[in-house]
Amino acid sequence: MSKISKNLRHLRQLKGWSQENLADKLDITRARIGSYEEERCDPPIETLIKISKLFHIAIDALVKCDLRKFNLDTMIKVGENRLLFPIIIDKDNNDKIEVITMKASAGYLNGYADPEYFEKLPLMNLPFRIIGKHRAFPIKGDSMPPLRDGCFVVGKYIESLKDIQNGHTYVLLTREDGVVYKRVYNKGSVVELHSDNKHYSPYTVKASDILEVWEFVCTLNISDKPSEELNLDSIIHMLNSMRVEMEKK
Numbered sequence: 597m598s599k600i601s602k603n604l605r606h607l608r609q610l611k612g613w614s615q616e617n618l619a620d621k622l623d624i625t626r627a628r629i630g631s632y633e634e635e636r637c638d639p640p641i642e643t644l645i646k647i648s649k650l651f652h653i654a655i656d657a658l659v660k661c662d663l664r665k666f667n668l669d670t671m672i673k674v675g676e677n678r679l680l681f682p683i684i685i686d687k688d689n690n691d692k693i694e695v696i697t698m699k700a701s702a703g704y705l706n707g708y709a710d711p712e713y714f715e716k717l718p719l720m721n722l723p724f725r726i727i728g729k730h731r732a733f734p735i736k737g738d739s740m741p742p743l744r745d746g747c748f749v750v751g752k753y754i755e756s757l758k759d760i761q762n763g764h765t766y767v768l769l770t771r772e773d774g775v776v777y778k779r780v781y782n783k784g785s786v787v788e789l790h791s792d793n794k795h796y797s798p799y800t801v802k803a804s805d806i807l808e809v810w811e812f813v814c815t816l817n818i819s820d821k822p823s824e825e826l827n828l829d830s831i832i833h834m835l836n837s838m839r840v841e842m843e844k845k
Contacts, residue, residue, distance in 0.1 A: 598635055599658075599659060599660065599661065599662055600632070600638065600639060600644075600658055600659050601632055601633050601634070601635045602662060602663075602664065603653075603658050603661075603662070603663045603664075604618075604629075604632055604633055604639075604647065604658075605633045606663055606664050607647075607651045607653070607663065608629075608633075610668070615629040615630055615633070616629075621650055622643065622646050622647065622650065623646075624643065644658065644659070653668075692719040692720070692721065693719065693720050693721065693722065693726075693730045693731060693732055693750065694714050694717045694718075694719060694731050694732070695717060695718045695719065695720055695731075695732045695748070696717065696731065696732060696733050696734060696775070697717070697718070697734065698734045698736075700713075700716075700717055701733065701734055701736075701774070701775055702774075704769065704774060704775055705769065705771075705774040705775075705807075720732065722750065722814070726752075726813075728752045728753060729752065729753040730750055730751065730752050730753070730810075730813060731750070731751060731753070731767075731810060732748045732749070732750045732751075732816065733748065733749050733750075733751060733767045733775055733777065733810070734746075734747070734748055735747040735748065735749060735777060738793055739778075739791035739792070739793045739796045740765070740777055740778070740779075740791060740792050740793065741792055741793055743777075743815060747815055747816065748815065748816040749765075749767055749777055749810075749812060749813075749814075749815055749816075750812075750813045750814050750815070750816065751766065751767040751810025751811055751812060751813060752810060752811045752813050753808070753809075753810055753811075754809050754810070754811050757782055757787065757803055757806065757809065758782075759809075759811075760780055760782040760787070760809065762780070762781045762782060763779060763780075763781065764779070764780065764811070764812065765777065765778065765779050765780070765812040766778065766780045766809055766810060766811055766812060767808075767809075767810040767812070768780070768787075768789070768801070768806055768808065768809055768810075769806070769807040769808035769809075770801050770805050770806055770807065771805040771806075771807065772801070772805060773801075776789065778790060778791060779791070779792060783800070784803070785802065785803055786800040786801060786802055786803060787800065787801055787803060787806065788800050789801060
């Protein structure tokens with residue numbers, strides 16, 4: 597768990613605290629802080645929870661990510677202000693939109709809370725001004741016509757299921773199904789997901805099993821190309837032809 601040692605030292609120094617200051621706040625000894633930062637031992641889960649609450653950083657980010665690479669002020673706050681993933685910005689402080697390619701979407705369920713997952717994704721700008729955090733997701737299957745394989749849906753991140761407008765479409769990240777794009781109806785403890793293709797029956801997902809919600813903003817329809825041509829380079833070329841600025845990371 598070497599990253600936690602580096603992250604703990606980094607977060608402490610950002611606050612301008614000494615090891616003794618941090619030890620007092622966590623109700624442990626200064627020597628214990630030293631052993632964590634010097635990688636002589638790992639914090640137990642009880643201490644990790646205290647560190648998470650003190651710095652408002654999710655435990656998975658503390659142990660999986662090198663937080664020195666990221667500006668903590670540009671990370672989305674979720675739930676109890678736990679910072680889960682970064683907002684990628686350019687040198688002019690403009691938000692960049694991460695493009696979840698078809699290949700990358702297979703790992704999104706495991707990588708959604710890991711900033712290092714997003715380091716490998718291509719980025720893009722849309723030819724109009726956006727407000728809020730956006731991300732582009734690939735469409736799979738034929739459940740939401742006229743969209744099909746090869747299309748991308750750009751969604752705006754929303755923090756709460758309470759913000760869902762019944763009958764509108766959203767990209768959801770669920771524990772069981774990963775990324776899905778459906779017409780959504782919030783029923784409180786569950787949400788009901790409808791396909792526009794009536795061959796597919798509606799189904800429900802527990803609200804507690806929904807990890808992310810992205811409100812539909814627009815689609816990028818590149819599905820007229822044969823599937824064998826839909827590699828990353830061709831997608832970038834087609835998006836550029838639509839005046840969508842895009843770059844590889």
